[in-house]
Amino acid sequence: MENEKKVMLSGIQPSGDLHLGNYLGAIRNWGARAEEFDCYYFMADMHTITVRQNPADLRRRTLEQLAQYIACGLDPEKNTLFIQSHVHQHAELGWVLNCYTMFGELSRMTQFKDKSAKHKDNINGGLFTYPALMAADILLYQPDYVPVGEDQKQHVELTRNIVQRFNGIYGDVFKMPEPYIPKAGARVMGLSDPTGKMSKSAPEGCVFLMEKPEDIMRKFKRAVTDCDTEHCVRYDRENKPGVANLMQIYSAVTGKSYEEIEQEFDGKGYGVFKPAVGEAVVETLRPIREEAQRILADKAYLESVYRAGAEKASYVANKTLRKVYKKVGFVAR
Ligand code: TYM
Numbered sequence: 001m002e003n004e005k006k007v008m009l010s011g012i013q014p015s016g017d018l019h020l021g022n023y024l025g026a027i028r029n030w031g032a033r034a035e036e037f038d039c040y041y042f043m044a045d046m047h048t049i050t051v052r053q054n055p056a057d058l059r060r061r062t063l064e065q066l067a068q069y070i071a072c073g074l075d076p077e078k079n080t081l082f083i084q085s086h087v088h089q090h091a092e093l094g095w096v097l098n099c100y101t102m103f104g105e106l107s108r109m110t111q112f113k114d115k116s117a118k119h120k121d122n123i124n125g126g127l128f129t130y131p132a133l134m135a136a137d138i139l140l141y142q143p144d145y146v147p148v149g150e151d152q153k154q155h156v157e158l159t160r161n162i163v164q165r166f167n168g169i170y171g172d173v174f175k176m177p178e179p180y181i182p183k184a185g186a187r188v189m190g191l192s193d194p195t196g197k198m199s200k201s202a203p204e205g206c207v208f209l210m211e212k213p214e215d216i217m218r219k220f221k222r223a224v225t226d227c228d229t230e231h232c233v234r235y236d237r238e239n240k241p242g243v244a245n246l247m248q249i250y251s252a253v254t255g256k257s258y259e260e261i262e263q264e265f266d267g268k269g270y271g272v273f274k275p276a277v278g279e280a281v282v283e284t285l286r287p288i289r290e291e292a293q294r295i296l297a298d299k300a301y302l303e304s305v306y307r308a309g310a311e312k313a314s315y316v317a318n319k320t321l322r323k324v325y326k327k328v329g330f331v332a333r
Helices: 020-025 055-071 089-098 103-107 110-118 125-139 150-170 213-221 241-254 258-264 270-296 299-328
Strands: 006-012 037-043 079-083 145-147 178-180
Touching: 006 125, 020 241, 020 270, 037 055, 037 299, 055 079, 055 270, 055 299, 079 299, 089 125, 089 299, 103 125, 110 125, 110 150, 125 150, 145 150, 150 178, 213 270, 241 258, 241 270, 270 299
Parallel strands: 006 037, 006 145, 037 079, 145 178
Antiparallel strands: none
């Protein structure tokens, strides 16, 4: 066997600055896996243009994202880090898989419904067929696991349907990937509205990885909790979504269980709890921010990382693409 290690792959769109949801839901579960798995992580720049982007900002954010991946512990010597658009096989397999993805399946995707409601003046074909490109991103590398937050589970499930359909026609072409979803941090909610997921589109409730400690503290102190008079720190997702969210974040960054957290803040109230969560997050993010700033200043290093990453990724992706082209009946070049 050429590759005995299991494979892990994931990506993030550089459509905004990375935030705590991306970190806890995804990136944090990518690091520390490199010994065990063959890991591929990329900047999903092709996906971002389903919504209009400012070109200069997109370029800047893509490189910032790479610096932040490395600062979060993804060692480029041990993980393949690359920019999606540098590996042309993504677009090519994306087209093929479009032809094996049903209109009805795409119509049911929550992200499409959300984004088309938000960008009514630009409901383009790419926004609709985006999950087929995401399936291609995944299947090119034949991964065993796709570590993502809860909101991307539906897209990985669709990818699994595509695998079943495609393999059903052509034999064992693709390996069946599994979503890998963390226990704490799978769905970090907004601090200003704990009924919606943390997202860059609600910046007041969103904590960015590169944000200054004082701004992070301000956001946590202002976090919306519930208005029961006892101000008791208790995990109740239904009736106390704000507190449950803060407990989830605290648990994810400290490793403490909900029972331990309840005990720690027993009788202390939100005035003590909210800044404590803020402090814990600040201390988790501080080394990442400092390291990312240092790496970002070294453009030559970043370039060497994404070039080497694209080369390795292309080699693997090309093997899968050639196999697919042969199976569907394209004449070999
Ligand atoms: P994206 O860019 O929206 O988000 C990147 C990752 O962060 C997770 N995430 C969250 N997790 C917990 N709480 C939150 N509030 C939160 N917000 C975001 C997401 O679940 C995701 O894991 N389609 C993907 C990008 C993509 C991809 C892929 C992922 C493209 N190709 C192939 C995996 C494999 C997306 O839009 O994620």
